[in-house]
Amino acid sequence: MKTLRPIRLNQLKIEAKLLHKALKTDFVNTASRYLAHPLFSDLTFSELQNKLPQLQLKHAYFIIAHEYGFKRWEDLKSEVVKNDLLFRSNGVGFIYKWFKTYPETLNYHKQHGGYLLQFWKDYVICGHEYIQILGLDQYPKLWQDIGYNWVEPLNATAYQQLYKKALLLYTSL
Numbered sequence: 173m174k175t176l177r178p179i180r181l182n183q184l185k186i187e188a189k190l191l192h193k194a195l196k197t198d199f200v201n202t203a204s205r206y207l208a209h210p211l212f213s214d215l216t217f218s219e220l221q222n223k224l225p226q227l228q229l230k231h232a233y234f235i236i237a238h239e240y241g242f243k244r245w246e247d248l249k250s251e252v253v254k255n256d257l258l259f260r261s262n263g264v265g266f267i268y269k270w271f272k273t274y275p276e277t278l279n280y281h282k283q284h285g286g287y288l289l290q291f292w293k294d295y296v297i298c299g300h301e302y303i304q305i306l307g308l309d310q311y312p313k314l315w316q317d318i319g320y321n322w323v324e325p326l327n328a329t330a331y332q333q334l335y336k337k338a339l340l341l342y343t344s345l
Contacts, residue, residue: 174239178259178292181252182345184236192232199224206231209238257335257342258322259291263298263305271295274323281321288321295323307341308334 194202203220206212206227211234212220233245242248268286271277277295281288286297303309317330325331 173241176240176248176251178256179252180256180345181249181342184248184252188229188232188236191235192227192229195227195232196224205235205239209235253339253342255290255292257338258289258306260302260305263302266302266305267296267298269297271297278321278324286320287315288323290323306338308338311337 191202191205195206199221203217206220207215207217211231215223230245237243237245237248240248242251268284269277269280271280272294274290274295277288277297281297284297286299287303289296289298289302300309303315308315311334314330314334317327318325318334319327322331
């Protein structure tokens with residue numbers, strides 16, 4: 173099983189497209205990945221080869237999800253989006269502090285302010301400039317309502333509204 177490390181959703185989609193293409197161009201080396209998936213595990217190599225015309229890109233998504241330990245592509249996608257939603261490499265220069273633990277991040281946040289965000293297993297404090305890069309600077313009331321804390325928002329309704337806006341922006345990348 174592959175370990176899910178920080179990755180962009182688009183990278184996983186490309187991985188699935190390459191797998192789907194490889195199934196048709198290099199069946200011998202790719203078939204084992206399909207046969208390891210519960211959806212195809214009861215098939216023989218020959219039976220899978222006979223099904224080749226029926227296999228679609230969606231099946232490659234199933235395989236990729238399974239290889240990362242998820243039952244469905246939607247579950248893998250949701251996990252990646254949740255963890256990657258607020259990361260923009262072009263904004264790293266606007267990150268004030270980077271932390272490995274939430275308690276120390278929260279302590280810094282209480283003392284110095286800023287916006288408390290999470291990328292995968294890392295926590296950061298950033299300024300308004302980074303929020304502008306995210307395209308979420310037009311919602312100051314929502315940020316205020318959540319206490320500028322994405323990890324433990326003070327107001328669940330405000331957080332959900334902000335999350336939906338962030339999700340729309342992320343999926344348009």
